[in-house]
Amino acid sequence: MMTNANELTIAAARDALRKGELSATDLTMACLTAMDAGDGLNAYVHKTPEIALEQARAADARIKGGDAPDLCGIPLGIKDLFCTKGVPSQAASKILNGFRPEYESTVTAKLFDAGAVMLGKLNMDEFAMGSSNETSCYGNAINPWRRGNDETALTPGGSSGGSAAAVAADLCLAATGTDTGGSIRQPAAFTGIVGIKPTYGRVSRWGIVAFASSLDQAGPMTKSVRDAAIFLGAMAGHDPKDSTSADLPVPDFEAALTGDIRGKKIGIPREYRMEGMPAEIEKLWTDGIAMMKDAGAEIVDISLPHTKYALPAYYVIAPAEASSNLARYDGVRYGHRAKLAQGDGITEMYEKTRAEGFGPEVQRRVMIGTYVLSAGFYDAYYNRARRVRALIKRDFDQVFAAGIDAILTPATPSAAFGLGEMASADPIQMYLNDVFTVTVNLAGLPGISVPMGLDRQGLPLGLQLIGRPWEEGDLLNHAHVLEQAAGFVAKPAKWW
Numbered sequence: 001m002m003t004n005a006n007e008l009t010i011a012a013a014r015d016a017l018r019k020g021e022l023s024a025t026d027l028t029m030a031c032l033t034a035m036d037a038g039d040g041l042n043a044y045v046h047k048t049p050e051i052a053l054e055q056a057r058a059a060d061a062r063i064k065g066g067d068a069p070d071l072c073g074i075p076l077g078i079k080d081l082f083c084t085k086g087v088p089s090q091a092a093s094k095i096l097n098g099f100r101p102e103y104e105s106t107v108t109a110k111l112f113d114a115g116a117v118m119l120g121k122l123n124m125d126e127f128a129m130g131s132s133n134e135t136s137c138y139g140n141a142i143n144p145w146r147r148g149n150d151e152t153a154l155t156p157g158g159s160s161g162g163s164a165a166a167v168a169a170d171l172c173l174a175a176t177g178t179d180t181g182g183s184i185r186q187p188a189a190f191t192g193i194v195g196i197k198p199t200y201g202r203v204s205r206w207g208i209v210a211f212a213s214s215l216d217q218a219g220p221m222t223k224s225v226r227d228a229a230i231f232l233g234a235m236a237g238h239d240p241k242d243s244t245s246a247d248l249p250v251p252d253f254e255a256a257l258t259g260d261i262r263g264k265k266i267g268i269p270r271e272y273r274m275e276g277m278p279a280e281i282e283k284l285w286t287d288g289i290a291m292m293k294d295a296g297a298e299i300v301d302i303s304l305p306h307t308k309y310a311l312p313a314y315y316v317i318a319p320a321e322a323s324s325n326l327a328r329y330d331g332v333r334y335g336h337r338a339k340l341a342q343g344d345g346i347t348e349m350y351e352k353t354r355a356e357g358f359g360p361e362v363q364r365r366v367m368i369g370t371y372v373l374s375a376g377f378y379d380a381y382y383n384r385a386r387r388v389r390a391l392i393k394r395d396f397d398q399v400f401a402a403g404i405d406a407i408l409t410p411a412t413p414s415a416a417f418g419l420g421e422m423a424s425a426d427p428i429q430m431y432l433n434d435v436f437t438v439t440v441n442l443a444g445l446p447g448i449s450v451p452m453g454l455d456r457q458g459l460p461l462g463l464q465l466i467g468r469p470w471e472e473g474d475l476l477n478h479a480h481v482l483e484q485a486a487g488f489v490a491k492p493a494k495w496w
Contacts, residue, residue, distance in 0.1 A: 031075040041156075055118065077118075077119055077163060079121070080092050086102075106206040122162030123141040134155070159178070189464075193451060199472065259484065261297045292478075297405075310439045317386065393442065454490055
């Protein structure tokens with residue numbers, strides 16, 4: 001048996017499985033062992049070893065029979081936002097305590113049809129609301145990276161923090177994430193992995209617990225760009241059960257990784273040069289621009305003038321949609337129901353259930369959302385935010401119409417911060433983590449975070465590439481070139 005098989009990429013494991021150098025059962029066992037050894041990271045919140053081994057045995061039979069898709073036998077972690085039949089699916093919230101769906105999300109059904117193996121469900125911010133995985137009912141997920149010899153526990157980012165930590169620490173070969181305002185790309189940058197948010201509508205949202213329906217999009221979190229291409233190919237595709245799913249063919253994303261970007265135009269938006277941006281992020285961006293230029297791309301300065309309104313617009317639209325989506329958690333049909341006192345009626349049941357079931361960040365966003373949708377404020381806030389969103393989308397449309405192929409920006413305004421360092425009395429500080437990522441969700445575009453290097457404290461930093469709608473193959477190829485040029489191979493030193 002191959003030692004440290006859990007450290008393989010999807011591409012390397014796929015090849016080893018095909019050649020018979022490794023069985024899916026042995027690979028799964030290696031990941032299950034690593035998963036148990038990684039309990040200190042609090043990445044997995046519901047382990048499913050029996051399901052994993054059963055799926056691995058089926059994958060071995062399928063590989064022997066010569067009928068094996070790319071993901072056959074590949075052990076994955078699944079974010080707790082995806083409904084998985086018969087397995088707790090709580091969205092990291094107390095209000096869904098005990099909920100075991102009777103159905104499978106479209107994404108997990110596609111992955112299992114492709115022969116993938118589920119190791120367990122991964123930690124996340126409650127209802128995907130957060131940038132640091134500190135709002136989870138399971139407690140914080142912890143970043144496997146450390147600042148030099150400092151033992152401070154760092155955030156893996158959010159909301160897909162458990163997914164990022166598990167992939168970075170080799171507790172799985174890859175994981176699913178979801179991204180509403182940066183929740184795949186920011187944790188990927190904080191943990192030194194690759195994360196892609198596809199074009200809105202490329203991956204079905206059916207069976208994924210909703211946060212903000214016009215912004216949510218599922219995507220892969222992987223150890224390499226090639227793995228992201230393989231994984232995205234299995235997740236993507238039209239789904240008649242999701243009215244926002246695009247009826248478009250899924251190209252071979254892996255085949256798009258030619259490594260050739262000569263003559264491509266890379267836009268550098270001046271509005272992303274934020275005041276007070278750390279010098280290390282600035283340098284990383286400059287280095288990335290030089291790498292793209294060396295690969296034969298043309299660098300073009302561009303303007304996305306409405307960028308400065310993106311965060312305020314996002315924090316009106318997302319909570320508004322959340323307040324509508326979360327109205328269904330009322331203690332009536334499923335999940336937690338508060339104990340009622342004598343004489344309590346249905347109103348008291350709703351109030352007590354929601355007060356007990358939702359954490360402070362979810363309550364904050366539901367209240368903001370209900371406020372901006374209420375009579376008298378709807379036009380002042382919600383409709384205005386929707387108009388701003390249309391302008392942000394128009395900025396991108398104009399840039400792409402002018403011939404830009406991809407846009408290069410920082411992924412995050414800093415490296416990973418310590419748990420508790422940002423969760424101060426001011427939630428705005430936390431919201432600023434999404435400054436480079438929310439525009440992509442507001443415009444429905446694909447975006448990818450690529451690990452580029454380490455800061456002076458030894459923590460990973462990433463750059464973001466934003467692509468044209470539906471052109472994930474092209475975007476992945478640009479990311480592949482950046483990844484090859486940066487040559488990032490650092491791994492966190494094992495302390496857990």
